[in-house]
Amino acid sequence: MLTVRKTKSVDKNGLPDNTSTQGYSWFPGYAIDLDKGERINLFFGENTTLRYLDEKNGIDPKTTKDMLFNPGSEIFYDTTLFSPLDIFLGGHHFIYITRQAYDGCTQLHQALNVPEITANSWDAISSVTWTSIPLLKKGESWLSMDKGLIPNDLTISLRIEKPFQFSQKNENLEDMRKCNSEFEYPLYQFELVNGIISSTENQTSTIELPWKFMNSFHGFILSDVTKKCRVQVFNLTGQMFAQAIVNPGEEYIWSNEFSNINNNMIFTKVQDFEKGKEVTYKTILIND
Numbered sequence: 001m002l003t004v005r006k007t008k009s010v011d012k013n014g015l016p017d018n019t020s021t022q023g024y025s026w027f028p029g030y031a032i033d034l035d036k037g038e039r040i041n042l043f044f045g046e047n048t049t050l051r052y053l054d055e056k057n058g059i060d061p062k063t064t065k066d067m068l069f070n071p072g073s074e075i076f077y078d079t080t081l082f083s084p085l086d087i088f089l090g091g092h093h094f095i096y097i098t099r100q101a102y103d104g105c106t107q108l109h110q111a112l113n114v115p116e117i118t119a120n121s122w123d124a125i126s127s128v129t130w131t132s133i134p135l136l137k138k139g140e141s142w143l144s145m146d147k148g149l150i151p152n153d154l155t156i157s158l159r160i161e162k163p164f165q166f167s168q169k170n171e172n173l174e175d176m177r178k179c180n181s182e183f184e185y186p187l188y189q190f191e192l193v194n195g196i197i198s199s200t201e202n203q204t205s206t207i208e209l210p211w212k213f214m215n216s217f218h219g220f221i222l223s224d225v226t227k228k229c230r231v232q233v234f235n236l237t238g239q240m241f242a243q244a245i246v247n248p249g250e251e252y253i254w255s256n257e258f259s260n261i262n263n264n265m266i267f268t269k270v271q272d273f274e275k276g277k278e279v280t281y282k283t284i285l286i287n288d
Helices: 048-052 106-112 117-125 171-178 200-205
Strands: 032-034 037-044 093-103 128-132 212-216 221-222 229-234 241-246 254-256 264-272 278-285
Touching: 032 093, 093 106, 093 171, 106 117, 106 171, 117 171, 171 278, 212 278, 221 278, 241 254
Parallel strands: none
Antiparallel strands: 032 037, 037 093, 093 128, 212 221, 221 254, 229 241, 229 264, 264 278
C-alpha cells in the first residue's frame, strides 16, 4: 500500500533531520513541466515488506527500509522459489513524477500520511503522470549521500503529442483529480539568437492571388477580389464560426467587434472557386 513511511525524516546526508516529521527524504534530481516551464513534485518509495528477507545472493534487504534512494541491480531475490517477495526489482525504489506544481510534496505528504487508502490518497495517486522502476547497473555502486549519490549527470526527456488546449490547474490535488482548467491557453516566450527569420507572408505575396488580405489586431479585410472565393474563419480548436462567399468586386471585413473573441488567434481560409487554390492566414486579436 502506498503510504508515508512512519520513520523520522532524513536530510541530505541520510541522517535524521530533527524536524519531528516522518517520511521525508532526499532525491538526487528534479522534474520540470515543459508546458509551463516550472518545477513539479516527484517522490520515490521503497518496499519495506522486503526488509524481512534474509541477506542472500549479495542482496541486502536493509536498503528497502533506510529511507534512502539506493536501488540495487537485482531483479529477483530467489529464482528457485519465485514467490511475490522474490521479485526484488532493486528494492522497489519506484519513482513517481506528478503534474503538480512543486510545493516540497507538502500536499502529497498530507494525502498519503494515512493508515489506509482514502479519497485523499486517490487525489495524490491521480496526480502521477510518469513512473519508473530504477535499477543500478551491475558492477556499479552509489556514492555517499554527501556526494550526491549519482556520479554523473543524467537528463531524461519525456514528450508526448497533445492538443493545444486550456491549461489545467496543477496546484490543488482535488482540482487535478477533477481535471479542472484555468480557462486560459498556455503562453510561450522565445527568442531568436543568430537565426534567420523567414516570413511566410512574403512567400505567399509572391504568388498571384485573386484577392488581397490585410491583417490587423482587430480582424482582417479581404479586398480587390477578382474571382469568386469562399472565406472560412476558425478558432484555435478548429471550430468554424464564420464563413462567406465573396464575389468579384466585393470585399469582406471581419472584426472582433462582431464577436467576443479577444486576445486570441484565428485562422482564415480563403479558397478560389475556379482553381481550388486556397491560402490560410493567421490573425492575432488583441483587445485594447
